[in-house]
Amino acid sequence: MKKQIIIALTFSICAFSFAQKKELKTAEKAIKGNNFAEAKAALKQAEALMSSMDDKLKAQYYYLNAETLYANGAGSIKDIDAALESLNKVQGSLDSEVTTLKQTMVNGILTKGNSYYEKKDFSTSSKYFEKAYRLSPRDTTFLYYAAATAVNVQEYDRALGLYEELKALGYTGIEKQYYATDVSKNEEEIFANKDIRDMSVKTKTHTNPGQRLSESKKPEIAKNVALIYVSQGKDDEALKAMKDARAESPTDINLILSEANIYYKLGNIEQFKTLLEEATKMDPNNPELQYNLGVISAESGHAKEARAYYQKCIELNPNYINAYINLAALILSKEEPLIKEMNGLGNSKKDDLRYEELKTQRQELYKDAIPFLTKALEIDAKNISAAKTLMNIYNIVGETAKFKEMKVKVDALEAAE
Template sequence: MKANKNVLLTSALLMSVVTFAQKDQIKSAEKALKKGNIQEVAQLLNEAEPLIANASEEEQGKYYYLREVVYMDAVDKKMDVAKNLSLAAKAAQKVIALEKKTGKKEHSDEMRKTITKVKEKLIDGAIEDSKAQKFNEGASKLYEAYQLDKKDTINLYYSSSFRLNAKDYDNALKELQELRKLKFTGKSKSFIATSVLTDKEEAFANKEDRDRSVKLKTHIKPREEVAQSKQGEIYKNIALILVQQKKTEEAKKIISEAKTLNPDDSSLALTEANLYLESNDFDMYKKLVSEILAKNPNDPDLLFNLGVVSANAKNKEDAETYYKKAIEVNPNYMNAYINLVALKLEAETPINAEMNKLGTSEKDNKRYEVLKAEKKKIYQSVIPLLVKALEVDPKNQDIGNTLMSVYGALEMSAEKKALKEKLGK
């Protein structure tokens, strides 16, 4: 029993020494901070770190406050900014949590300002990353900004968008599913007025600030702008990723759910039709397309998109029908002309492949002439489309070059020469 008491006494003395050492180092770090010696602060904190787990909550709060100061100083000096921003935010969060426990909120307000500052810097960093096409790095910053303030869900939305741009579909799906659970819509209202000084529109944080500026006559023409819901887009992207992962049935359920929430979103209906087309359920595809067209029979964008969907599914007959209908509704629909020409010219590929394999026998020569005639028909069929497209957009070099090539292939020298002069070549 005496031996056990001695062990306990020794342990108690050891803990007392450790606690004293912690307090001494933290006090020394506080003094170094007052003198502006950040390097010494960092060194003293490193010495205290192995012992901090056994410190009181009050001492831990002081420790993490000093850590936050060191990390933010490194950020200000542009030293490993991304890493130190993250560490500063975590230290600030610990200070707030510890001071909440102790009831001594000495640095909590300051730490909240730090978290806001870190969040702003992360968002600014993500914007710079996007300009440099570093979408994964930007997404990580945006997701971290969301973790710091989960009320600001728009950062999670933009993070998922960055992931999609980076083709990081697994992480994009996780973030999109989180947005779905949060029932995120992205709807927002902007309060705008035109500056008298610059004659440019400016956005205000709220209606009160905008109205105050109008009353002071520094701004005129107040208006409000409502951002459209992003819910349909979120569900659609979830479905597209699920399809890529061969989870078509799950994707169909997601789109069905999305249509219930957004009945007027034609892009969702189009995505659903595409899902059934890709799974070779042609009856359901036709049914859904009929429903879509019944609501918007003269929407050239919808008709064009149906053409794209059908072309992607190698359903060329339907694709050609929809492109032609889009042109009927809007004779100036440039993309419909381009896609229709491309669709028709695709038929040339297998013909060329077969022609290249032919020999010089009489049989092969006869087959060659048949294939040559088929190619001629294809070229002749695209001439009216290319001519009309060039009327719509006379400066379109791609259309002009394609038409010139077609004229050349058909040995239409006069037409080719006239077009060449017209294009200034």
């Protein structure tokens, strides 16, 4: 009786083994014929028998399952994730097959990622670049591409995670570049490798070959991490990241300005101004920097300093309209204390003399402001703020003809709004 039971069980095990192999062979054949729906069905049948599979059959199942999910590149991002998970379960055999499939997947994923990038679908492109890295972790450049393209579409949380991963890996992005000058364009061209560069030189389409190391990507990564924190309103993290970024790239003026903006946001105007001055020393011919220093100096009550900055801005860019308007505003800001004192005077002869002195000073302020407002209108004829201010000045100083002319202009501008 016991012998019959043993024989029956042996027959049962053989039947299971045969069924497993049959389903796996069916799946393998379907994959070769690009019939992935049939392959999925066969693998589903095989999965039901998983508990009785030996390690070799399990490895084959997971490998075929990965092939089916990838579907020669037709699989979705979700399918690729599942395929990668399945490949990671292949143990004990099929090492060369797994390596080959992974490389095929990497190539296909990169092709798709580049395709989406060219279509400016940076979000999808970024996800494909990340998948390429997950399949081939030694190729850290793919992770860098994933982070950079995520930034393009303001997927900051995801980009931040990828950048932090790059920092933990010590990624620099430094690589050897092979270059030569394109004879037809007289421009330097960087080649994918030395062999292609050498062939181009040999065929005389290029000259002056050379090689060098590319610049490190660490400053850019540190900067982007800091700017992401800024955009998220995480000021403390932003300042810490900015410190790291500036340590990597101390002469990057954009980093200095970004750090300055954080301090301005935090209300630390002195530090903001200090950093602006530092940036101005590095780039003394930047009108934007001169203008911003003028604004800060004016707000902090340093009118003489502010005027010098605005005038330097105009010297660098004669069409910088806001500098003209702010210069006029700076001059006219001196009017208020004059009016206050004039209104507080009495009727004595001494008061009358003082009143006339103040009136003359006020007139001089207007005359000083007029050229700047006039220039602002020359640059932007539709600047209603400058036009209204000029109209009021002409009215006060008694230049009736110019007042009427400017009133017509103001009325036209208001009607057009």
